[in-house]
Amino acid sequence: MNKLALHGDLLDFEATPAWGDPALHGVRWRPDHWLLIEDGRIAGTLPGREPPGEDWRREEHSGRLLMPGFIDTHVHCPQLDVIASWSPGLLHWLDTYTFPAEQRFADPEVAAAGAGLFLDALLAHGTTSAVVFPTVHAASAEALFAAASARGMRLVAGKVLMDRGAPPALTDDVAGAERDCETLIARWHGQGRNAYAVTVRFAITSTPEQLAMAGRLLARHEGLYLQTHVAENRDEVAEVARLFPEARSYLDVYHRHGLLGPRSVLAHGIWLDDEDRRLLAATGAQIAFCPTSNLFLGSGLFDWQAAMAHGHKVSIATDVGGGTSLSMQRTLAEGYKVQALRGTQLTAWRALHAATRGAAEALGLGAEIGHFDVGATADVVAWDWAHGAAASHRDAVARGAVASLPAQDLHARVFAWMTLADERNVAAAWVAGVPRFERGRMLQNVDIGTALATRPDPRDPQHADGADVRSRHS
């Protein structure tokens, strides 16, 4: 038996917190507790004053938050190459940066290095599970599944489908794509913690024949996911209407081809109408709200309240590289601001729930991830409450540690943490009870700084000898 006990302030959720309510409904707050992990699963908890016996390996994270690892429900592995690229909007951004960058992943070596870099970066940001787009190349999906398996991470992914509207080096064809999907499904779907997602990039880059093939795959194989983009940008919506004049709406294009169901994850969903929202609720599909991306690309303000009114599921995602950070805290903080612009306030509870238990349940993975229930897989992250002078002071105020200022309630403290924290606050991360990240050093495969430095720019004479780029900037 492998027995690990982590000591800290445990925060997770047992139910969905009510909208706009900072009270502790649904919140499970167990400060100064031991989290017991046996053979990679949560085995229970104990109060801090009752440490487990000598047969447990004890690890002290006193004064830190221990939370379930975050779940990013929409993110693009190859787009670390183009994150933070200047652009007037989605379609320009895709054509100018993203499609050229994704072509590199045709090379299995690039795909393997990119997958390792990406998953280690997720872990370094406190994200232990993700729904991921690689590229159109089967090798890129293969690399991602292999790299996730090496790290024991829960991954939902699949080769991107695109048979038009993209550079020739990034397009497939219906028959070849179907063969690649079948091979990848046989190799990876349900293997370890991997699940296959039929990955339609968006309606613009698939012919009706390819969408029909995607629908056939979903009907043929039990438990497959579907991931795509929908109604992100107004120019995109107009182009979809031009390409599919028979469809009632952008979402209806997917519905007509059998792509909507309880394991369908559609990113953005900004320019939907109420009939679309009813359809999402009826089919059980979810919208992945991507606030940093929607702000960065100027796409629009997602209407979460309308989603609630129609009863469809919502998760929160980074959408890197349209999104500007892999940090879920930064994503939640921007999500708060987007909702504020819509005239409503996202609580820390509702936001953090959406990034943990809420996402797990929306994906049908509520028995495995997103919380500290006994039997769940022990994907855990230890967070510092503050990093840097301003955040440290703000946290001291919330704790009542600043003279003449009264202590604030738990929501105020956690909300300030959520708003100010990022990957610098990650102290350590475990995947299925195995330590996979510790601040200052990667525990598996790739040091991020080194990986970024491995391919020097041949045009730069300083790099003629392959010198480490970090030394120049330090």
Ligand code: GUN
């Ligand atoms: N729509 C189609 N492809 C993409 C992509 O890579 N990123 C975003 N944000 N939207 C898309």
Ligand code: ZN
């Ligand atoms: Zn995306």
